[in-house]
Amino acid sequence: MSEDNLEITSEEDDLFEHYRIVADKGQGLIRLDKYLSLHVANASRTKIQNGIEAEAVKVNGQPTKASYKVKPLDVVTLSLPQPPRDNEIIPENLTLDIIYEDDVLLIVNKPTGMVVHPAFGNWTGTLINGLVYHFQQLPTGRNGEGRPGLVHRIDKDTSGLLVIAKTEFAMTFLAKQFSDHSIERTYYALIWGEPKQEQGTITGNIGRSAKDRRVMDIFEDGSQGKHAVTHYKVVKPLRYVSLIQCNLETGRTHQIRAHMQHIGHPIFNDTVYGGDKILRGTSSGSYKSMVENCFTLLPGQALHAKSLGFIHPSTRQWIQFDTDLPPNFTAILEKWENYVNYQ
Template sequence: MSEELSFTEAEEQDLYEHFRLVVDKGQSLLRIDKFLMHKIENASRNRIQNAIEAGSVLVNEKPIKSSYKVKPMDLISVVLAHPPRDTEVYPENIPLDIMYEDDDVLIVNKPAGMVVHPGYNNYSGTLVNALVYHFQQLPQLPGNDGRPGLVHRIDKDTSGLLLIGKNERSMAYLAKQFFDHTITRRYIALAWGDLVEDGTISGYIGRSMRDRKIMDVYDDESKGKWSVTHYKVLERFGYVTLIECQLETGRTHQIRAHMQHIGHPLFNDATYGGDKILKGTVFSKYRQFIDNCFEVMPRQSLHALSLGFVHPSTKEYIYFESQLPADFQGVLEKWRNYIKANQSE
């Protein structure tokens, strides 16, 4: 398995592999679902047909039907999930905070500290272990073994909404929306520094040359994948700023890397340097206040607030929003009180 695919703490990492297949010159006419069954490992005809129905299979850059017959030199693009893991996922009776559920989709409010799926040294206690226990028949698309139902993920220490597909058709339909960046996702974040106005951050995100566990933003497209984050200022505390981030793309650690790139790492984000005092005074009273804040919220200040998507069955756009967790609310309250007390002195 490549290093990239084994990186579990990914900020909404793309979980869909983009296959590009050029049909041989000597290929006879053959239905595309049959053709792909022989080209994609472990792909059943039913799974291929679900991907085609979801618009995830393109021929010469146009969606087609299962009855389409491939022709010599056709360019076929297939959007599916990442290659399988070797680890078996064991069910565990872990409580889930379910925001919404129907026959097709499930929306879970993930707490901070919970890993989304097994990997590295986290082979138990993950969201997937809980999902396998509570929903025995969750689907796995081709190459998605070990990640039943997952169409995206968020970091271990990021809280908030996660979308699960409950059947193969739903997974394929949702995966296509993530691949096309048509899912609406908003995050709430607390960043170091005084951000005065709204803005947009863009660049190519790739692994850092200094530390492969973190991501950097580059100007060179050969070094990463294109990424865009829009942020809006919600509340200013002088030393830190509460912002709302809307993702156009969903790259590994996107918000965290983007904010660090512009000199405003997330509050208490140890990976990106936000666990130090970056703005403010040198007085011991202030240092004690920051230490208290870090104790209240011992993680990066990032929450996946909302999700909006087109439902796989009804084809209607639906939208969900979650509340800020107690630790995030607690830190904001401390900052409000601190600024208020300083203004009155």
């Protein structure tokens, strides 16, 4: 299913259509409740099953059971009593770590766990809600779709640097650099295992998985997805895990996370790409306790957007920004170093 097949609409009726999802031509048979859990963000399977029971979910215009097997080109709709939320962004007085600001842009250090922009299930508490409060007005970007000043984004559980445009010209100027891949972006990640090569380049088209829309797959033959290139270098090998530096040549959704899983080294504690379980070493004793303690310390994947460099829209000079690893990231690094050094 392409993103264009998921529409948010409303009708003048007792119920308002929130989702209309058209199954792909190649869609394999899958239970309706599971299908919706893969396509509706932040909706638990229990809530979906309750919605199906209440006949809020219909397939091809007819209510059905949770066990119904979705087939190619089925039209699945979800209707609720309240209308879908509009694109209004509510200003919120959030604490933002702004490390640089001038008349045309700012650089913010986003913490782990903060969503970048409002979307289904995350209408408040996002970076954009905080920025709208911080400024009276920001450029809205493409078709006024509710992402003021946003030129790029990073995942909810990835921490680090983002550049925010404060003028339309700055937004266009910066977007061109992202499009040309001339922006310098350096990430630090803790991965499982030690790569055979201390540095290398990972290539492989990235596109959404046909089995789970939340996951990105790698297509080496180039038949699907978008061209993606990640350069990596091992900064500190720690026997069971490694701290690596990644530089993005392209900027695809989940690029580093998907590429590292593809070469057999998922990012530590990445719940989507299999890094949230013990993949190296024993699964018992003090080692297991230490790893589980690290998982507890870090709420998401161990990935941090550490540095960002680009040509300034006004001065036309190259500017570079860098930030330290978050305290919880540093804490788990120290635990791994101590464990390896004293074994």
